[in-house]
Amino acid sequence: xxxxxxxxxxxxxxxxxxxxxxxxxxxxxxxxxxxxxxxxxxxxxxxxxxxxxxxxxxxxxxxxxxxxxxxxxxxxxxxxxxxxxxxxxxxxxxxxxxxx
Amino acid sequence: xxxxxxxxxxxxxxxxxxxxxxxxxxxxxxxxxxxxxxxxxxxxxxxxxxxxxxxxxxxxxxxxxxxxxxxxxxxxxxxxxxxxxxxxxxxxxxxxxxxxxxxxxxxxxxxxxxxxxxxxxxxxxxxxxxxxxxxxxxxxxxxxxxxxxxxxxxxxxxxxxxxxxxxxxxxxxxxxxxxxxxxxxxxxxxxxxxxxxxxxxxxxxxxxxxxxxxxxxxxxxxxxxxxxxxxxxxxxxxxxxxxxxxxxxxxxxxxxxxxxxxxxxxxxxxx
Numbered sequence: 001x002x003x004x005x006x007x008x009x010x011x012x013x014x015x016x017x018x019x020x021x022x023x024x025x026x027x028x029x030x031x032x033x034x035x036x037x038x039x040x041x042x043x044x045x046x047x048x049x050x051x052x053x054x055x056x057x058x059x060x061x062x063x064x065x066x067x068x069x070x071x072x073x074x075x076x077x078x079x080x081x082x083x084x085x086x087x088x089x090x091x092x093x094x095x096x097x098x099x100x
Numbered sequence: 101x102x103x104x105x106x107x108x109x110x111x112x113x114x115x116x117x118x119x120x121x122x123x124x125x126x127x128x129x130x131x132x133x134x135x136x137x138x139x140x141x142x143x144x145x146x147x148x149x150x151x152x153x154x155x156x157x158x159x160x161x162x163x164x165x166x167x168x169x170x171x172x173x174x175x176x177x178x179x180x181x182x183x184x185x186x187x188x189x190x191x192x193x194x195x196x197x198x199x200x201x202x203x204x205x206x207x208x209x210x211x212x213x214x215x216x217x218x219x220x221x222x223x224x225x226x227x228x229x230x231x232x233x234x235x236x237x238x239x240x241x242x243x244x245x246x247x248x249x250x251x252x253x254x255x256x257x258x259x260x261x262x263x264x265x266x267x268x269x270x271x272x273x274x275x276x277x278x279x280x281x282x283x284x285x286x287x288x289x290x291x292x293x294x295x296x297x298x299x300x301x302x303x304x305x306x307x308x309x310x311x312x313x314x315x316x317x318x319x320x321x322x323x324x325x326x327x328x329x330x331x332x333x334x335x336x337x338x339x340x341x342x343x344x345x346x347x348x349x350x351x352x353x354x355x356x357x358x359x360x361x362x363x364x365x366x367x368x369x370x371x
Contacts, residue, residue: 079116080115080116080118081115081116081178081179082115082116082179082180083114083115083116083179083180083181083223084116084180085116085117086114086117086128087180087182089128090128090226090230093132094230097136099135099139099230099231100230100231
C-alpha cells in the first residue's frame with residue numbers, strides 16, 4: 001500500500017511540475033477532476049486541501065515546493081525524508097567520541 | 101591574517117535507510133568521519149556553503165548569494181534534524197559582506213530572526229559541531245531562482261572568501277569551509293530519480309587531482325543538463341574549492357543513493 005501511495009503522489013508531483021495543473025484546477029475549483037483523473041487517494045486529496053497547502057499557494061511558492069512541503073506531512077513520505085532512525089545512534093556515537 | 105585550514109565537500113541529506121541499509125550506513129559513517137576530521141583541524145570558525153530549500157527564502161525576495169550575520173541560529177528541523185541552537189558569528193559575516201562590497205561583490209545578509217537554517221546547513225553542522233559551540237557562518241547560494249547562479253561567479257565568491265580570511269581576519273584564526281550538497285540528482289522533473297554516476301566520479305577525480313577549479317568552466321546550463329536540477333548544488337562545492345586553489349582532495353565516500361534520488365559524497369581538500 002505504501003508503495004502504491006508513493007507512486008500516486010509521485011504521479012501527481014510529476015504532473016504538477018510539468019503543467020502546474022493543480023494550481024489552475026484548484027483556483028478554478030476543479031481539483032476533484034484532477035484527483036479523479038490520476039486516481040489520487042482520498043487521504044492525499046485531503047492533504048492537498050490543508051491550510052498549509054493553501055497558505056503556500058497564497059505565498060506564491062512554485063508547485064514543486066508546495067507539494068514537497070505537503071507530502072512531507074504524509075506519513076509514508078515523511079518517514080522516508082527523515083533521519084530519525086539514525087538519531088539515537090548519533091547521540092550514542094557522539095557521546096562515545098566525547099563530543100556530546 | 102587568518103587561514104583556511106581545511107575544506108570539505110559533502111552531502112547534506114540523511115534519510116530513512118529502508119531498502120538501502122548498507123549504503124545509508126556508509127553515508128552516516130562518512131558524515132561522522134567528516135565531522136571528526138573537521139574537529140581534528142581545531143577550527144575557530146566554520147563556513148558552510150549550501151542552499152535553502154525555500155523554507156526561508158521563498159520567491160518573494162530572491163537573492164543569489166547571502167551570508168548569515170547572526171550570533172546564533174536555530175535549525176528549521178526539517179528531515180528531523182535536532183532543533184538545537186548553534187553558534188554563529190555576526191562579526192565575520194558582516195565583515196565578509198563589507199569586504200565583498202569593497203571588492204564589487206554584493207552579498208545579502210541573513211538575520212537569525214528571519215533565517216532558520218534547513219537541512220542544507222544544519223546536517224553538516226550537526227556532524228561537525230554536535231554541541232553547537234563552534235561558530236558557523238552560513239553562506240546561501242540560491243539554486244531555486246532563475247537565472248541560476250553561474251559557476252564562474254561561485255568560484256569568484258570562493259576567491260573572495262579566501263581573500264577575506266587572509267586579509268581581514270585576526271592573525272591565527274583557523275577557518276574550515278564546507279560546500280554541502282549534491283552531487284548529481286534530478287528531482288520532480290522528467291528525469292526524476294536519475295543519478296549521473298559518471299559525472300559524480302569525474303567531479304571526485306578532478307578534485308583528487310587538484311583540478312577542481314575546472315568545474316567552474318561549465319556554464320550553469322551545462323551543469324543543469326549534466327548533473328540535474330538538484331545537481332546544481334555542485335555550485336556549493338565549486339565555491340568551496342575556490343577557497344583552497346590547487347589543493348588535492350581525498351574522497352571519503354561516494355554512494356549513488358537511488359532510494360534518496362541523489363549521488364552523495366564527501367571529500368577533504370588537504371591544505
